[in-house]
Amino acid sequence: MNKRPTINDVAALAGVSKRTVSRVINGATNVGKATRERIEAVIQETGFAPDKQARGLSTSRSYLIGLIYDNPDALYIDQVQRGVLSICSQKGYELVVHPCRYQAEEFVEDCINFVRRSNIDGVIILPPVSESKHLADALQEKEINYVRMASLDLDDHQNIVVSDDRAALSDLARYMVSLGHKDIGIICGPQQYYSSQERLEGFIETLNGLNVDVPNNRIIEGKNTFESGIECARQLLIQSPRVRAIFANNDEMAAGVLKVAHEMGITVPDDLSVAGFDDNLLAARVIPALTTVQRPVGDMAAIAARKIIAHIEGSEVSETETYLVKPHLIIRDSIKKL
Amino acid sequence: MNKRPTINDVAALAGVSKRTVSRVINGATNVGKATRERIEAVIQETGFAPDKQARGLSTSRSYLIGLIYDNPDALYIDQVQRGVLSICSQKGYELVVHPCRYQAEEFVEDCINFVRRSNIDGVIILPPVSESKHLADALQEKEINYVRMASLDLDDHQNIVVSDDRAALSDLARYMVSLGHKDIGIICGPQQYYSSQERLEGFIETLNGLNVDVPNNRIIEGKNTFESGIECARQLLIQSPRVRAIFANNDEMAAGVLKVAHEMGITVPDDLSVAGFDDNLLAARVIPALTTVQRPVGDMAAIAARKIIAHIEGSEVSETETYLVKPHLIIRDSIKKL
DNA sequence: TTCATTTATGAAAACGCTTTATAAGAACTT
DNA sequence: AAGTTCTTATAAAGCGTTTTCATAAATGAA
Numbered sequence: 163m164n165k166r167p168t169i170n171d172v173a174a175l176a177g178v179s180k181r182t183v184s185r186v187i188n189g190a191t192n193v194g195k196a197t198r199e200r201i202e203a204v205i206q207e208t209g210f211a212p213d214k215q216a217r218g219l220s221t222s223r224s225y226l227i228g229l230i231y232d233n234p235d236a237l238y239i240d241q242v243q244r245g246v247l248s249i250c251s252q253k254g255y256e257l258v259v260h261p262c263r264y265q266a267e268e269f270v271e272d273c274i275n276f277v278r279r280s281n282i283d284g285v286i287i288l289p290p291v292s293e294s295k296h297l298a299d300a301l302q303e304k305e306i307n308y309v310r311m312a313s314l315d316l317d318d319h320q321n322i323v324v325s326d327d328r329a330a331l332s333d334l335a336r337y338m339v340s341l342g343h344k345d346i347g348i349i350c351g352p353q354q355y356y357s358s359q360e361r362l363e364g365f366i367e368t369l370n371g372l373n374v375d376v377p378n379n380r381i382i383e384g385k386n387t388f389e390s391g392i393e394c395a396r397q398l399l400i401q402s403p404r405v406r407a408i409f410a411n412n413d414e415m416a417a418g419v420l421k422v423a424h425e426m427g428i429t430v431p432d433d434l435s436v437a438g439f440d441d442n443l444l445a446a447r448v449i450p451a452l453t454t455v456q457r458p459v460g461d462m463a464a465i466a467a468r469k470i471i472a473h474i475e476g477s478e479v480s481e482t483e484t485y486l487v488k489p490h491l492i493i494r495d496s497i498k499k500l
Numbered sequence: 501m502n503k504r505p506t507i508n509d510v511a512a513l514a515g516v517s518k519r520t521v522s523r524v525i526n527g528a529t530n531v532g533k534a535t536r537e538r539i540e541a542v543i544q545e546t547g548f549a550p551d552k553q554a555r556g557l558s559t560s561r562s563y564l565i566g567l568i569y570d571n572p573d574a575l576y577i578d579q580v581q582r583g584v585l586s587i588c589s590q591k592g593y594e595l596v597v598h599p600c601r602y603q604a605e606e607f608v609e610d611c612i613n614f615v616r617r618s619n620i621d622g623v624i625i626l627p628p629v630s631e632s633k634h635l636a637d638a639l640q641e642k643e644i645n646y647v648r649m650a651s652l653d654l655d656d657h658q659n660i661v662v663s664d665d666r667a668a669l670s671d672l673a674r675y676m677v678s679l680g681h682k683d684i685g686i687i688c689g690p691q692q693y694y695s696s697q698e699r700l701e702g703f704i705e706t707l708n709g710l711n712v713d714v715p716n717n718r719i720i721e722g723k724n725t726f727e728s729g730i731e732c733a734r735q736l737l738i739q740s741p742r743v744r745a746i747f748a749n750n751d752e753m754a755a756g757v758l759k760v761a762h763e764m765g766i767t768v769p770d771d772l773s774v775a776g777f778d779d780n781l782l783a784a785r786v787i788p789a790l791t792t793v794q795r796p797v798g799d800m801a802a803i804a805a806r807k808i809i810a811h812i813e814g815s816e817v818s819e820t821e822t823y824l825v826k827p828h829l830i831i832r833d834s835i836k837k838l
Numbered sequence: 839t840t841c842a843t844t845t846a847t848g849a850a851a852a853c854g855c856t857t858t859a860t861a862a863g864a865a866c867t868t
Numbered sequence: 869a870a871g872t873t874c875t876t877a878t879a880a881a882g883c884g885t886t887t888t889c890a891t892a893a894a895t896g897a898a
Contacts, residue, residue, distance in 0.1 A: 166616065168854055179878045184856060194876060214618050215556040216854035219883045224553060225618070226596075236578030236781070243597060256618050258564070258594045259581060278504065280552050280563070280594050388785055417785045424787050443574070447726055447755045447782055449762050506884055517848045522886060532846060554884030557853045 167208040176204045187212055224281040227255050227470060230273055231288035232264035237443050238459060242288060242311070245463025253471050258282060264291050270300050277306050284308060284470040286463070290355050292322075307473040309466045313357035319485040320473070323466045325457045327357060327439075328364030330489040334409065334437055334455060335368035337491060342500035343407040343435065347380040349394040349419070351411035358411060361439065365409060380405060384415050391418020399426060399434075406500065407435035413442035416452055416496075431498035441492050451494035458487055505546040514542045525550055562619040565593050565808060568611055569626035570602035572725075573750075575781050576797060580626060580649070583801025591809050596620060602629050608638050615644050622646060622808040624801070628693050630660075645811040647804045651695035657823040658811070661804045663795045665695060665777075666702030668827040672747065672775055672793060673706035675829060680838035681745040681773065685718040687732040687757070689749035699749060699777065718743060722753050729756020737764060737772075744838065745773040751780035754790055754834075769836035779830050788833035795827040 169187075173180040178197060185193050186201045193201075204210075218224045227250055233239060247257050260276050262269060277285060284307030291297065292310035298317065301308045310317055313327040338346065346369065351358030366376055380402050384390040391410060395418055398405065410416040416438030423430050430436055430450055438445060441456035465484065507525075511518040516535060523531050524539045531539075542548070556562045565588055571577060585595050598614050600607060615623060622645030629635065630648035636655065639646045648655055651665040676684065684707065689696030704714055718740050722728040729748060733756055736743065748754040754776030761768050768774055768788055776783060779794035803822065 169856095170854075180855080181857085181878060182876080185877095188856085192875060192877090197876080211613075211617060213557075213854055215553045215562060216883090217856075218553045219551075219557050219854080219885085220856040222883075226594075237574045239578055240574030244599060247597070247599065254617075256564075256596045256598075256614075258596050259585070260594075261582060261585065275549075276594075279549055279592075414785075421785070421787060443781055444785055447752075447759070448786065449759060507886095508884080518885085519848055519850095519887085520846085523847090526886085530845060530847090535846080551884055554853090555886075557855085557884080558886040560853075 166213075167210045169210070169212065172201065172204050172208060172210050175208070176201045218281060222281065223474070224283055225255050226258050226280060226282050227467070228258050228260055228277060228280075228282040228285040229288070230260050230262060230276070230285050230291055232262050232291050233288055235440070235442070238440070239288075241459040242286075242463040245460035246286060246467040248460075249464050249467035249471065255283070255471065260285075262291070264294070270294075270297050273297060274300055274304060274306075277301075277304075282306075283474045286311065286466045286470055289313065289357055293356050307470055309470045309473070311462055311466055313360050315486075316356070320469065322485060323462045323469070324486055325462060326486055326488045327455075327457075328360045330455045330457075330491065331361050331364035331439075332368040333491050335365050335374075336372070337493075338407055338409075338435070338437070338497065339369065339372045339374055341435075341497060343497075344374050345404050345406045346374065346376055347382075347398045347402060347405040347408045348376060349382050349384045349391060349398065349408060349410040349415050351384065351386050353383060361411060384411060386412050386414060388414045388418050388421075391415030392422055393418075395419040395422035399423070399428070405434070407437070407497065409437045409439075411439055413438035413440045413445045413452055413454055416454070417444050417448055420448055420450075420452075420496075431496050435497040437497060445492070446494065450496045453494045453497045454492050455489050456492045457489040462487055504551075505548045507548070507550065510539065510542050510546060510548050513546070514539045556619060560619065561812070562621055563593050564596050564618060564620050565805070566615060566618075566620040566623040567595060567597050567626070568600060568614075568623050568629055569598075570600050570629050571626055573778070573780070576778070577626075579797040580624075580801040583798035584624060584805040586798075587802050587805035587809065593621070593809065598623075600629070602632070608632075608635050611635060612638055612642060612644075615639075615642075620644075621812045624649065624804045624808055627651065627695055631694050645808055647808045647811070649800055649804055651698050653824075654694070658807065660823060661800045661807070662824050663800060664824055664826045665793075665795075666698045668793045668795075668829065669699050669702035669747075669777075670706040671829050673703050673712075674710070675831075676745055676747075676773070676775070676835065677707065677710045677712055679773075679835060681835075682712050683742050683744040684712065684714055685720075685736045685740060685743040685746045686714060687720050687722045687729060687736065687746060687748040687753050689722065689724050691721060696749060703747060722749065724750050724752060726752045726756050726759075729753030730760055731756075733757040733760035737761070737766070743772070745775070745835065747775045747777075749777055751776035751778045751783045751790055751792055754792070755782050755786055758786055758788075758790075758834075769834050773835040775835060783830070784832065791832045791835045792830050793827050794830045796825055800825055 169180045169183050173183045183201055186198055214225050250257050262272055287310045289312055292312045310322045312324050315324050350362040353359055369376060382394045382398050384394040408419050410419055416436050419436050420430055423434055428434050438452045438454040441454045445452040445454045507518045507521050511521045521539055524536055552563050588595050600610055625648045627650055630650045648660045650662050653662050688700040691697055707714060720732045720736050722732040746757050748757055754774050757774050758768055761772055766772050776790045776792040779792045783790040783792045
């Protein structure tokens with residue numbers, strides 16, 4: 163018996179029609195107890211498992227979930243994948259990955275094709291792609307299930323999982339001020355992204371609320387890369403040598419700050435405090451270890467997976483399922499009390 | 501026209517039978533020129549694309565390629581995924597990811613099920629899972645296509661892509677000696693993995709060839725994590741304070757060495773040189789930037805993808821397609837000339 | 839011209855499942 | 869006793885492809 167058993171084999175062996183076997187597989191109730199048990203025994207014995215393609219052809223389902231992203235942060239992607247899979251594998255779905263180029267002209271079309279070609283049942287979209295209204299609209303129109311992960315509440319709560327970066331940055335601001343910091347510089351992220359805006363605003367507003375002012379020339383826009391962090395840090399530290407603390411929009415750029423400080427003979431955290439965002443691989447390994455903000459990425463991904471599966475299966479997303487998660491501060495060695 | 505067009509729609513619109521359309525789709529030669537052009541026009545117009553599931557049901561193909569791994573290095577995984585996808589998307593395949601637990605009892609069964617359930621056409625297996633003879637045998641027996649990525653030539657060349665770590669480590673050894681190093685310590689990887697053995701041997705043999713001896717007490721086995729790197733570095737530097745250079749089996753552990761050196765007031769690279777392996781995200785960002793070894797991971801993955809697709813499609817792997825790639829040394833600031 | 843090939847097309851079966859009728863009993867009503 | 873409902877089962881159609889087997893038309897050889 164090298165060939166994989168089909169539903170017909172099972173039916174024949176159990177002496178029933180395939181319709182009845184189908185009922186058993188799909189957990190229908192109206193099957194006689196004796197019959198059901200006989201069929202289940204045969205299934206056990208033969209190791210039968212329904213063919214996903216055949217089943218899909220019939221139900222127009224593929225049991226595939228797509229993951230769409232254009233994000234260079236491999237660690238983030240990895241955590242998301244694992245989070246999603248922890249749920250998928252429980253529910254019998256597989257995960258198909260689809261990195262893409264957000265900026266490309268045919269980007270939306272490309273994503274739609276991806277879904278169509280393989281009959282993907284639903285997609286999870288990661289930032290910054292998730293901020294594309296264009297894509298979301300296209301999916302909506304084509305009636306494709308989707309859930310977005312984002313840092314901002316920009317969709318129906320059934321279709322999004324958001325991390326409250328603003329609140330986390332507020333915590334960070336309070337923490338810095340509580341340690342006596344008043345001369346603060348910022349290397350923010352690209353302001354074309356809502357997520358970068360949120361972080362910047364959350365940070366500044368709280369500082370202002372605590373009577374700490376951040377002059378505009380102490381705010382520099384970076385590109386979220388290590389190299390960009392280096393450039394911005396140079397500019398900032400030369401322009402405003404009195405700055406005693408810097409918040410960088412991510413750990414990559416914070417690592418750049420560390421590099422520049424080292425070059426310039428500035429000791430961190432004694433002369434300069436530094437904070438990052440992400441709790442990237444770097445954060446704990448760099449010297450001094452970075453104080454940063456950790457988002458529960460895996461958890462968010464798992465929530466997204468539960469939501470998308472609920473959509474697919476038409477079951478209600480349980481009301482208790484949240485859509486908003488709050489990141490938390492990871493305090494290490496890069497911020498010093500003045 | 502909200503519904504996706506099927507082959508029947510195309511046939512009807514072109515006024516031919518679906519058999520003929522099928523011929524055109526699949527590039528058969530025996531179709532009249534006029535007919536072919538008419539059909540192609542209709543396909544263009546309607547945006548028809550064959551349904552993968554239906555096609556798969558017929559051909560018992562899924563156009564899915566699986567990626568099996570149990571590797572905590574997110575960067576490595578990410579590079580592999582992108583490398584594989586660069587080929588897959590050209591050829592109309594999608595990538596399904598399957599992280600697993602190598603140590604688990606049901607690991608082999610789990611992988612087989614993964615393939616069976618979704619009719620995965622073939623799998624690419626990453627280290628260290630790729631070292632499992634058990635899994636390879638099971639796949640062979642079930643006639644499942646696979647290609648392994650490894651650091652060691654342990655399979656038919658059609659089924660493997662190997663990175664010649666041994667040669668790279670030999671280069672590193674020569675480089676260190678050329679800078680005058682003789683007091684060298686090693687933090688090697690888990691010796692249960694062939695790949696760790698290869699690196700260690702490649703390094704030591706070359707050193708020996710250059711008349712540099714590494715006493716056994718200067719070789720410590722780590723677990724490839726940052727924390728393990730810290731422990732091993734402490735042990736090594738306390739036990740053998742005269743060591744002036746350390747090779748760590750990966751960048752994570754090398755970062756651990758940097759951390760310990762900093763704690764102990766040892767300046768890198770002035771008092772102690774350090775080398776890593778991987779060219780991890782960390783390598784360039786840490787201070788001082790690590791001299792390390794970079795494997796062309798993306799390229800290897802692309803080769804693996806080409807091979808697996810060739811297997812699936814029964815076409816010959818082009819003879820020019822290599823199976824062996826050589827990593828190369830990335831020289832940065834962590835090794836100093838004595 | 840006639841027969842043998844090749845070339846171009848189609849009808850219909852098959853792939854393995856779900857689902858829409860439908861039917862046969864059994865178990866209630868009246 | 870005859871009608872109604874459940875309950876449990878089946879036959880057969882359908883999902884969108886590919887593929888086997890025919891067949892018709894066009895070409896070439898005799």
